[in-house]
Amino acid sequence: MNELQESPERTDLRLVRGERTRKLITRHAADVASLEGLSGLSIGRLATDLGLSKSGVATLFGTKEKLQLATVEAAREAFLDEVVRPVAATPRGAERLRALTERWIAYASAPLFPGGCFWAANLPDFDSRPGPVRDALVQQHEAWLSLLADELRHAAGAQQIAAADADLTAFQLNAVLHATNTALRLGDTQAADKARRIVDGLLTTA
């Protein structure tokens, strides 16, 4: 082997290390963006926070927009791990919707990101900034609404809840969860209880 060539093993190791560093950076970036917004992200600031070289971070992401997109994707992964994947074993329909509500309240209360819900923090900012970052946020928001509507349709089909417009109820359910996130951020100690009572009302058989 020519000494100037790298062994395949060494290249793999570098790729793995790069991937780990990327994850470390984007997960931290999601925390920062939950507090200060995706527009507040900068390669320099993240490098300083994490004790990495600015040029190293710049090499991994290239542009600020690519960093923002990678951060949005990291937030989605963390949200799926925290809220959606843990309920996969819960029976579909009303039971899973209640489980999702509890996971969501924990996600916003604990909270997973220091600024609370990542989308509640960033959609109001990016809704007036057309481009790939807005598109990614909107797509994730719509996927979440679809997930709720699918479970609502299942619950109505199984006569666990009254038949209703599933998309409309999903809109309402998500509205309540987002308002709960705001109330939690503003120190409303009754917020989680309010959310549970409203969701109970939405999941009735009447």
Add this chain to the structure above:
Amino acid sequence: MNELQESPERTDLRLVRGERTRKLITRHAADVASLEGLSGLSIGRLATDLGLSKSGVATLFGTKEKLQLATVEAAREAFLDEVVRPVAATPRGAERLRALTERWIAYASAPLFPGGCFWAANLPDFDSRPGPVRDALVQQHEAWLSLLADELRHAAGAQQIAAADADLTAFQLNAVLHATNTALRLGDTQAADKARRIVDGLLTTA
């Protein structure tokens, strides 16, 4: 009269002019903050936008925090003029709540501020920044919830709607309006219709 003293008339005129300029600046600042947030406001930027001298604007407001507080107050005044005051002649209870909903949808659709609802744009940012600006935003948010709850109590008392926890229904009603604002910003053409159908469901006699 000593020539170095100003006449009372001239002083009054200056005060009036100063007050008008303040209003011009804070109303424009509310527009900017609906898009870019209150933290994005700067005395220099507002002066440039409006063709005023930076030192003149600085004299009127002093600090950035005072400018932010005056902007929050200007947003409240504009909101009251657009949403709350026009329904003062509408009979109290369910009818006034429907009128408020229509005014609110128009406020978020038209929209009064280019970035949509001022509080939806700024609460998610300021909820993690303790201080007088956050306190003013929270106080206004709570005043709006109280107004809704008062009308709901009136509607239930007059048997226009089913008796329910008025504070909880107010929380839900506001949640739907805020989600409608988000949906409008994201280009959902059904958003206003969804809001009306959900509010109809909340204001039933059953």
